[in-house]
Amino acid sequence: MISKIEKKSDYVFIQSGLNDADLNTKVSLNVVDKDIKEVFKLILSDTNIKYRVINKQVVLYKEKEKASKSILSQLLQNLLDISGVVSDESGQPIASVTLVLKNDPTKWSITDFDGNFSIEGIPEGSIVKISSMGFLDQELVVTTSWLKNIVLKEDIQSLDEVIVTSNYGTTQKKSNLVSSAYQIKSKDIANLPQQRVDKLLEGIIPGLELNPQSNGATSSRPRYSVTIRGKASLTASNEPLWIVDGVPINTGGKTNLISGIQTSVSPLSFINPDDIESMTVLKDASATTIYGADGANGVILVTLKKGKANKPQLNLSLRSGVSFINNSTKFKVLDGQDYLTLAKEAFVNAGNDLALFPFTDNPMNSYSTTNTDWYDEFFDIGSTSQINLSASGGSEKSTYRISGSYFENNMALQGNKQQRMSLRSNNNVKFSNKLNLNFSLSGSYNINSTFSPGDEYHSNIPIISPYNADGTLRQLYSIIEGTNTDGSPRWIEKKFFNSISEREQNDNGQNAFAFQGSVQLKYDINDMFSFSSQFGVDYNNYQEDIYQSMKNWSGTSLEGVPEGYAYATSANFLNWNTIHRLNFNKTMGLHQVSGVVGLELGSNKSKTISANGSGFVNDHIRLVGLASFSDGTNSEYITRKASVLGQISYSYDNRYNLSLNARNDGNSNFGKNVRRANFLSAGASWNIHKEDFFNSDLINVLSLKGSYGTNGNSRFGTQDPEGGVYVINSSYQYGDSLGAGISTGANPDLSWETTYMANFGLRIALLNNRLDILTEVYRNKTENLISDLDASRTTGVTTIVRNVGEIENKGIEVTIESQNIVTKNFNWQTRLIASHNQNKLLELYNDLPKNLGKKR
Structure with missing residues (x-):
């Protein structure tokens, strides 16, 4: 028995x-x-x-x-059951950490997805060894006051960090990475002076290029164009997919501008950089195929800071700074006297009488004594100030982090100012050892004033002042133009495009509110499987008001009548997505298998209302509704998505690593004949330094990796491929009723832009891992480029959207990281990056003429 x-x-x-x-x-x-x-x-x-x-x-x-x-x-000695959570220094749980009793190897545990572990029946006084690749080993004595939350410190020498590879709960060790992924953490960006999320990546990520889409003298108004490994589309978005704490963020349409907004501010500027825990840039197919139709341009994952189980902590930081334009970039232009001398010489050389020289001194203008430095009129010393306040803490059952921030930027280009007020809360509730709830809420309110002088700061002539003698803003200047009937000079007054007056007397402002929220419920089925459901929402509202003063050039009609012009726009964007996924992770001796399968649903909806008016009584009344003439437009679009996804990763002895990825996407932007598409990829890596035959005192790491697969691009604006795009306008009349016209023809065969990606990499770490060199080469080929083609007028439309060609990007990237000095109180690290990309248009229009109406 x-x-x-x-x-x-x-x-x-x-x-x-x-x-x-x-x-x-x-x-x-x-x-x-x-x-x-x-x-x-x-x-x-x-x-x-x-x-x-x-x-x-x-x-x-x-x-x-x-x-x-x-x-x-x-x-009968005191036997204890121990349990707890293992996390890194930032509070992120660490999976697959090994805990083993030193004098009894049969007593052991491995942490699950959330860093949880438990071991029963351990004699008091025993020693537990805790180890994980990339972290320093720890040994703890088992006592009745067992520390339930264990924090592992990174092993600087190992240079082997855990990288977040998706927002679907997957991670990989740097040493086992098969994909092209680059992660930076809060400590890497803590002291950078940038106030924007996208600017934080500048000069850090190989292959990532950041360019302003308007003048670059400000940090809030320009919409920065972010591209990874070149541009892969002619008309669709070339922006990477931004995901913040699992929620995709709307960064605008195909040009990264908000429809209907003239001076749009990037939604990324709503995020307080002080809230960021890490950012991961995914670049190849093995890393981005799981994102399917949104992954062709790369993916940027932003993970925000969360609370830790400890005593309440309160952090306050104050920052201030100044900014100015580098004088070395200042154009060398003529001063007033030199300009007059050359202008008179040119006037006489053209056979004119110097007595009729246009810029002769007169009671309105003293040209000979005026010397305006327009550069100084436009630029000044800018200032920034920021206040960050956060509170965090919690217990074993729940954690929290609440942060608030106020940021103000008065830019070096006068007339540009941004104010940002943000509030964020990240919370976790542990109902049991198996059931966890995470929820986060954030709101940001931005007030922006914008001004762009174009090239006036170096093209305006120095003999005209923006101010009259009494200090008022100049609107007119007087010159000689020809002669009167008696032969005397004929003086005329001309309207002056005074950029300083445009800046001071016009309104050009935008108020924007952004809200992001997510809730995730996760259940750990057992040591191998966990299931989670997440719902996220991203909402943005933009209110833009522009008024061009009756006194200024911009507020005057072509006939010279001072009217004043006003523009008012309201734009709303509501994006939501929900993800239901099953994650698995199993270690069996030298074999480790992990992965995820999931279902993702989403919707993007936008609504814009714009109105404009002209003919105002005076500049004190600036509402569009009070204009003598007014007009407006209204647009509304919606895109629906449904996807299934899967990923599986296998590792043998951390030596041979394999990753397989698949996604099936459905998108309402495409024709009914090709509404769904499949995207697949595979990647593998080989850690040669772990082979028995490899023996080197110089080389610590030698690994090869490669991947190949497909991605798509569905962000090409809003289309209705089945029925076309309809425009309702007051000029379209059918009897006494308002009519609608088709602006773009239907194309039920409109297909996805598909990018075929190949990536190969070699990593070498030398000198006890103090020098780490990564080289990657890639080739990305995009087929079925989407573009508007002219259509025959007999069809009733002017254009039709077609798949028209192919683009290729290929290049090389090199990253060199070194640990120069590593001590307890001082670290000196160096990162050098270099990249080269060649972009080539391989085919256009697929042998079709751009004007389809010419082909029968």
């Missing part, structure tokens, strides 16, 4: 002072749903054998004798 119980349960029997006859006694018993201790009583009821249960160990001894002192002293 004892042997059967041992086979069917976790109990182990130990005897003290019993002989074979005592143990071979036959017992017949039939029990159902009984407590194990009651079963023991029934078994031993007719014997003189007593028992004692200590954890899962049962000591048997005779009624009139005591159990062996040595056995009882061993078993």
Whole structure:
């Protein structure tokens, strides 16, 4: 009976002072749903054998004798059950950490997805060794006051970090990475002076290019164009997909501008950089195929800081700074006297009478004494100030982090100012060892004033001042133009395009509100599987008001009538997505398998209302509704998405690594014949330095990796491929009713832009991992480029959207990282990056003429 119980349960029997006859006694018993201790009583009821249960160990001894002192002293010592969470210094849980009892290797545990572990029946005073690749080993003594939350410190020498590879709960060690992924952490950007998320990546990520889409003297107005490994489309977006804490962020349409907004501010400027924990840039197919139709341009994952289980902490930081334009970039232009001298010389050389020189001094203008430095009129010393306040803390059951920020930037280009007020809350509730709830809310309100002078700061002539003699802003200047009938010079007054007056007397402002929220419920089924559901929303509202003063050139009609012009626009964007996924992770000796399967649904909806008016009574009344003439437009678009995805990764002895990825996307932007598409990729890496034949004191890491696969691009504006795009306009009349016209023809065969990606990499780490060199080469070929083609007017439309050609990007990237000095109190690290990309248009229009109406 004892042997059967041992086979069917976790109990182990130990005897003290019993002989074979005592143990071979036959017992017949039939029990159902009984407590194990009651079963023991029934078994031993007719014997003189007593028992004692200590954890899962049962000591048997005779009624009139005591159990062996040595056995009882061993078993009755204080045995403890330990459990807890292992995390890194930033509070992020670490999976696959090994905990083993030093004097009993049979007692061990491996942390799950959320860093949880538990070991039962450990004698008090034992030593537990905790180890994980990329972190320093720790040894802790088991006591009754066991520390349930263990923080591992990064091993600087190992240079092997855990990289977040998707917002679907997948990570990979740097040493086992098969994809092209680059991660920076909060410590890497903590001291950078940038106030924008996208600018933080400038000069850090190889292959990433950041360019302003308007003048670059400000940091809030320009919409920065971010590209990874070149431009892959003619008309669709070339922007990477931005995901903040699992929620895709709308960064605008195909040109990265908000429809209907003239001076749009990037939604990325709404995020406080102080809230960022890490950013990961994904570049090749193995890393981005899981994002399918949104991954062709790369993916940037932004992970925000979260609370930790400790005492409440309050952090306050104040920052201020100044900015100015580098004088070395200042154009060398003529001063007033030199300009007049050359202008007069040119006037006379053209055969004119110097007495009729246009810029002759007069009561309105003293040209000979004016010397305007327009550069100084436009630029000044800018200033920035920022206040960050955060509170964090929690217990084993819940954690929180709440942060607020105020940021103000008065830019060096006068007339440009940004104010940002943001509030964010990240929370985690642990209902049990298996069920977790994460939820986050954030809001940001931006006030922006914008001004762009074009090239006036170096093209305006220095002999005209923006101010009159009394200090008022100049609107007119007087010059000689020809002669009167009596031969005397004819003086005329001309309207002056005074950029300083445009800046001071016009309104050009935008208020924007952004809200992001997400909630995730996660259930750990067992040590191998976990299931989670997440819902996220991204909402943006933009209000733009522009007024061009009646006094200024911009507020004057072509006929010279001062009217004043006003523009008012309201744009709303509501994007939501939900992800339901099953993650798995299993280690079996030298084999490790992990992955995810999931379902993702989403919708993007935009609505824009714009109005404009002209003909105002005066500049004090600037509302469009009070203009003598007004007009407006209204647009609304919606895109729906549905996808299934999967990824599986396999590693043998951290030596051979394999990753397979798949996604099936559905998107309402495409024709009914090709509404769904499949995207696949595979990647592998080989850590040669782990082979038995490899033996080098110089080279610590030598690994090869490669990947190939497909991605798509569905962000090409809003289309209705089945029915075309309809425009309703007051000029379209059908009898007494308002009419609608088709502006773009239907194309039910409109297909996805598909990018075929190949990537190969070589990594070498030398000198005890102090020098790390990564070289990658790639080739990306995009087929089925989408573009508007002219259509025959007999079709009733002017254009039709077609798949028209191919683009290729290929290049090389090199990253060199070194640990120059590493001490307890001082670290000096160096990162050098270099990249080269060649972009080539391989085919256009697929042998079709751009004007389809010419082909029969």
